[in-house]
Amino acid sequence: MGIFKKLGWYFRQEKKRYVLGVFFLALVALVNLIPPKIIGTLVDAMAARNLTMDRLLLWLSLMLFAGITQYLCRYGWRNAIWGGAAKLERTLRTRLFWHFMKMDATFYQKHRTGDLMAHATNDLNAIQNVAGAGILTLFDSIITGGTTIVAMMLFVDWRLTILAILPMPLLAVMARKLGMRLHREFARSQAAFSRLNDKTQESVSGIKVIKTFGQEAEDTADFNRIVDKTIKINKRVNFIDALFDPTTSLIMGITYVITIIYGGYLVVHGQISIGQLVSFVTYVAALVWPMFAIGRLFNILERGNASYDRVNELLTERSKIIEAPDAITTPAHGDIRFKINKFSYPNDDHATLMNVHFTLQQGQTLGIVGRVGAGKSTIFKLLLREFDDYDGVIEFGGHDIRRYTLDALLDSIGYVPQDNFLFSTTVADNIRFSSFDKNQAEVEDAAKKSDVHDDILAFTSGYQTMVGERGVSLSGGQKQRLAIARAVITAPELLIMDDSLSAVDAKTEAEILENMRAERADKTTIIAAQRLSSVMHANEIIVVADGRIIERGTHEQLLANHGWYAEMWAKQQLEQKLDGEAPTHG
Template sequence: MGIFKKLGWYFRQERKRYAMGVLALLLVALVNLIPPKIIGSMVDAMNDHSVTAHKLVFWLALLLFAGIAQYLFRFAWRVAIWGGAALLERTLRTQLFWHFMKMDATFYQKHRTGDLMAHATNDLNAIQNVAGAGVLTMFDSLITGSTTLIAMITLIDWRLTIVAILPMPLLALMARKLGSKLHDSFGESQAAFSRLNDKTQESVSGVKVIKTFGQEKEDTQDFNNLVDRVIKINRRVNFIDSLFDPVTSLIMGMTYVITIVYGGYLVLNNQITIGQLVSFVSYVSALVWPMFAIGRLFNILERGNASYDRVEKLLAEKSTIIEAPKAISAPAHGDIRYAVDQFSYPDDDTNALVDVHFTLRAGKTLGIVGKVGAGKSTIFKLLLREFDNYKGFIEFGGHNIKEYTLDGLLDSIGYVPQDNFLFSTTVANNIRFSAYNKEATDVESAARDAAVHDDILKFTDGYDTMVGERGVSLSGGQKQRLAIARAVINGPELLILDDALSAVDAKTEEEILENMHRDRADKTTIIAAHRLSSVMHADEILVLENGRIIERGTHDQLLANDGWYAQMWDLQQLEDKIGGAQDGE
């Protein structure tokens, strides 16, 4: 019953709704007492040969009344209880989704997408069942069982009732033993389902890679092995679950045997009538549901309890990114001072950044280059406050970025990551994702700045063309340029291009950079790139290696230094010449 205590906050909040539902259940149970009593009276009347048309009409009218009343009261409890369960599901889904929105990068490194999906689907469904079927089963079984027992004692015979319910304590023992085993087994089942969700999500997302490398059979076999393990775990859950009904049937069978044997004895000794025995058997039949409900109730509660523990554990996790009290809500603007002495990713002892210091004046452009893994993207992650556990400080407009609200900071930044994520909606809606109030002219202007306007006009429905999941229907260059358009549509104070021009040709790259230079003359820009032509016009260029700045200066200064930058420049220029010669042939 611990799950009811855990959900006490919700039941207190919706106490009126559930009180109405329980009242309707009580009325249903009381009305259910009428038919067995009428049947017993009819049997006695037929046995005494005292049936009259008046009595028959009266009894049929009572049965009709009972049927109509049951319909109305059942409708009332369904609206109240099932409505409450749906409201709980909506509340928990909202809490969980908002929790996902607030959590930091560390949270998503720890939890895989499939696991989070399992929490948001199977686990929440199991919890909803507690507030719906669980509440119904508990109160319906208690009310129906208690009212039926009272009727058996008062309307039939107390001795027969006591003897008939002697096997009932065995139900409580069975429910307690099987319930604890079911809780543990269902927790394992939900964890296994999470792993299966992870595998499915990963295989579907990476199906192109799987097919490219011819790994369909191997991946299918891996999936089948995981399914077999899930089935094995679920078999144990189903085995324990399946024991409830047979044990309950056995106990109810014992009750029927006792009723017929002892009840027949009382009839033969004229202590009860044959009609009373028929009514008593009908009442025993009415006890079948409450007895079966005990097994079903423990099943629902243990499943819900295990799922609630999983969801509660997830909701208890806190983001490491915390807004300061009375944080600055105004958008950030001005100079950027970046002074990170040391930073390591969580659970990694290796330094990702060491002594990275630079000042970027408002309206200027900074270029960042270096080998793969040199730390370029890490610089941006700290600037975007994905991690706060670094030594040093970062200022934007004279204030530490930790002094801003997240909205105040991030609303001032347009970010184009290396992995361009597009949503399954229209091209126009992808561009104005962060600004749905923008007009079509603003969308087209942003697309022109990103040099993707002409491509969009060639699409089937232009700006109304639906983009496939994750932009599957677009080329790499088109996805990059749509992501750039999405970042620039609001005219952010700071624009970060994290290797965002790698999939476009040199001519398109030059067009985009010219547009940026023209339209963002008074705005700040940071460009990280592997192709040095992307940063050659920057006001300052940083060269990173192993998280440290090994060179810095303008394009001409770095060429004069004859270091890594100059060597890479010569190499890329040579590659361009060779590529141009081959194109000429």
């Protein structure tokens, strides 16, 4: 019953709804006592041969009234109890989704997408069942079982009733023992489902890579291995779950044997009538549901308890990105001072950044270059406050960025990541995703600045073309340019382009950068790139290697240093010549 205590906050909140539902359940149970009594009375009347048409119509009318009353009361408890369960599911889904929105990068490194999806689907359904079927089976079994037993004592015989219900405590004991085992196995089952869900999501998302490398058979084999393991665990759950019904049927069989033997004895000795025995058997049949409900109740509660613990474990995790109580709410603007002495990712002793210092005045452009894994993207993650735990300070407009609210900081930053994520909606809505109040003219203007306007007009439905999941219908270059348009449409104070021109040709790159320079003359821009021509016009360029700045200066100064930058520039110029492109002039 611990799950009811854990959900006590919700039941107190919806007390009126559940009290009304239990009230209607009680009415159904009371009205349900009428038909067996009527049946017994009719049997006795027929046995005595004194049943008249008037009496028959009277009793049948009473049974019809009982049936209509039961129908209305059942509608009442279903509306109250199932409505409460649906509201709990909505509350928990909203709470969990909002929790996902607030969590930091560390949270998503720890939890895989498939596992989070399992929590948001199967686990929440199991918790909802507690507030619906759990409440129903608990109170209905108590009320129906209690009123039926009282009726058996009052209308038939108390001795027969006591003997008939003697096996019932065995059901409670068996249900408790099986329920404890089911709780442990169901927790394993939910974890297995999470792994299966995660594998499915990963395989579907990476289907192009799987097919490109011809790994369909290997991935299918890996999937089947996980499926087999999941089925094996679920078989154990189903085996324990399947023991509830046979146990209940066995106990019911014992009850019927007692009823027939001792009830027949009482009829033979004239202590009860044949009609009373028929009524008693009917009442015993009415006890089948409460007895089954006890086993079902433990099943529902144990599943819900395991799921609630899993969901609550997620909800109790806290983001390490915390806004200050008196945080600055005005949008960030001004100069940027980046002074990181040391930064390491959580649970990693290796320093990802060491002594990375630079100052970027408002309106200037900074270029960041270096090999893959040098630490360029890490600099951006710190600017975006994905991590706050570092030795140093990052200032925006003279204030530590940790002094701003996240909305005030992030609304001032436009970010174009390496992995351009597009949503399954129209081209226009993808561009104005950060600000849906932008009109069509502003959307098209942003598309022109990112040199994707002509491509969009060539689409079947233009700006209303559906791009498909993750932009599957677009080329790499088109996705990059749409992501740039999405970032520039709000004219952010700081624009970060993280290797976001790698999929476009040199000519398109030059046009986009020229548009950016004209548009953002008074705004700050940071460009990270593998292609050095992307940063050659920057006010300052820093070369990062192993998390440290090894070179810095303008394009001309770095060429004169004859270091890594100059070597890479010469190499890329040669590659352009070999590819038949005009070399870029610095």
